[in-house]
Amino acid sequence: MPSLKDLRNRIASVKATQKITKAMQMVAAAKLRRAQEAAVAARPYSERMGAVLANIAASTAGSPDASPLLAGTGKSDVHLLVVCTGERGLAGAFNSSIARLARDHARRLKAEGKTVKIFTVGRKGYDSLRREFPNEIVENVSFRSVKQISYSEARSVARRVLEMFGAGEFDVATLFFSHFQSVIAQIPTAQQIIPAELPTAATVNAEAALYEYEPSEEDILADLLPRNIAIQIFHALLENAASFYGAQMSAMDNATRNAGDMINRLSLSYNRQRQAQITKELIEIISGAEAL
Amino acid sequence: MADGLKFDLVSPERLLFSEIVESVVVPGTEGYLTVLANHAPLMTTLRPGVIEIKAQSGTVTRFFVGGGLVDINASGLTILADEAMGAEQMTSDYLSERIRVSREDADNTGIDYITRTTARQRVSDLEDVQRWILPA
Numbered sequence: 184m185p186s187l188k189d190l191r192n193r194i195a196s197v198k199a200t201q202k203i204t205k206a207m208q209m210v211a212a213a214k215l216r217r218a219q220e221a222a223v224a225a226r227p228y229s230e231r232m233g234a235v236l237a238n239i240a241a242s243t244a245g246s247p248d249a250s251p252l253l254a255g256t257g258k259s260d261v262h263l264l265v266v267c268t269g270e271r272g273l274a275g276a277f278n279s280s281i282a283r284l285a286r287d288h289a290r291r292l293k294a295e296g297k298t299v300k301i302f303t304v305g306r307k308g309y310d311s312l313r314r315e316f317p318n319e320i321v322e323n324v325s326f327r328s329v330k331q332i333s334y335s336e337a338r339s340v341a342r343r344v345l346e347m348f349g350a351g352e353f354d355v356a357t358l359f360f361s362h363f364q365s366v367i368a369q370i371p372t373a374q375q376i377i378p379a380e381l382p383t384a385a386t387v388n389a390e391a392a393l394y395e396y397e398p399s400e401e402d403i404l405a406d407l408l409p410r411n412i413a414i415q416i417f418h419a420l421l422e423n424a425a426s427f428y429g430a431q432m433s434a435m436d437n438a439t440r441n442a443g444d445m446i447n448r449l450s451l452s453y454n455r456q457r458q459a460q461i462t463k464e465l466i467e468i469i470s471g472a473e474a475l
Numbered sequence: 476m477a478d479g480l481k482f483d484l485v486s487p488e489r490l491l492f493s494e495i496v497e498s499v500v501v502p503g504t505e506g507y508l509t510v511l512a513n514h515a516p517l518m519t520t521l522r523p524g525v526i527e528i529k530a531q532s533g534t535v536t537r538f539f540v541g542g543g544l545v546d547i548n549a550s551g552l553t554i555l556a557d558e559a560m561g562a563e564q565m566t567s568d569y570l571s572e573r574i575r576v577s578r579e580d581a582d583n584t585g586i587d588y589i590t591r592t593t594a595r596q597r598v599s600d601l602e603d604v605q606r607w608i609l610p611a
Contacts, residue, residue, distance in 0.1 A: 403519075410557070414487060
């Protein structure tokens with residue numbers, strides 16, 4: 184049975200923890216708003232890029248010298264998994280659920296006899312994957328010092344991926360990130376980026392045929408495809424940032440509530456004990472007086 | 476002018492400019508072109524340079540773009556820029572840094588020929604911007 188003094192100290196320390204988690208929740212909420220704004224602001228570009236790409240790809244479809252970025256290398260022996268996670272923890276299951284999805288994917292591919300290579304973006308993914316796949320991780324970047332993800336980070340990742348693809352180091356690349364659905368729901372997602380999965384252009388309208396291209400369609404496509412990789416990675420990083428703060432916010436909200444419950448329980452037993460002590464003293468006094 | 480040109484300038488990070496304007500001068504890969512309303516549908520890539528927007532009131536706004544894609548269709552002109560900023564925010568230091576990075580690529584024999592050629596082209600385009608366009 185802890186003494187009254189112990190209980191008092193315990194309550195004080197839980198209160199201090201609660202203050203910290205509460206503050207972290209509020210910081211995460213503010214950052215979440217900013218991350219969401221960034222994700223929304225990036226949407227027009229990627230939407231239009233997708234539309235333009237689908238148009239051109241549809242009109243050059245079937246040409247024998249299609250870019251390998253679009254048509255693939257014809258094999259699917261070596262898979263590259265680009266795993267984007269957060270730099271920090273304390274965000275509930277955010278990092279582990281992305282890592283789990285990537286791990287399951289990697290295991291399945293290995294069972295099929297494929298070669299797996301892993302490119303981790305973010306420290307947490309690296310930490311949790313390196314135990315099981317020490318030899319598969321070929322690259323690891325982390326943006327610890329970066330406050331707000333900008334396009335140049337995405338471009339540097341894309342560049343590395345394209346260099347590896349150019350050197351024939353893999354056939355298929357898949358991007359893993361967490362799709363931000365709402366503050367309480369973040370869905371870990373796998374998206375194939377090489378060869379590109381384009382939205383099948385149902386809207387290959389007559390207008391597209393009227394376009395004049397300068398330089399040729401093939402040249403524009405060749406210019407656009409690498410850029411599209413960077414855009415998709417950028418999109419994933421932004422979604423991830425928003426998901427991360429969303430997950431952190433709800434994790435910290437839970438922590439604050441748990442601390443509250445704990446304080447209630449501790450206060451109750453503190454008060455009980457105090458009352459018990461008072462009662463005990465009274466009994467002593469009364470029985471002492473009666474003995475006289 | 477009865478009908479203007481609907482013009483959107485989009486960078487990966489945000490929508491920078493969206494207005495009805497008089498005309499826009501665009502640094503296309505195969506030369507500068509001026510886009511007015513009802514331009515024929517055209518798609519071209521951009522070289523690093525400065526776009527000049529003439530508003531319907533006649534005032535001129537300039538943006539630096541670091542390459543991208545131009546899409547002209549019936550609904551207007553859309554520029555998808557890799558990187559874009561107001562020309563007044565553009566400093567010579569920043570440009571020098573960009574030139575240095577591109578030059579590294581151009582001299583990097585580890586990467587393939589096409590990338591190197593485009594990097595070399597970018598260096599010369601950026602130098603043009605620095606030498607002729609920026610002081611204006």
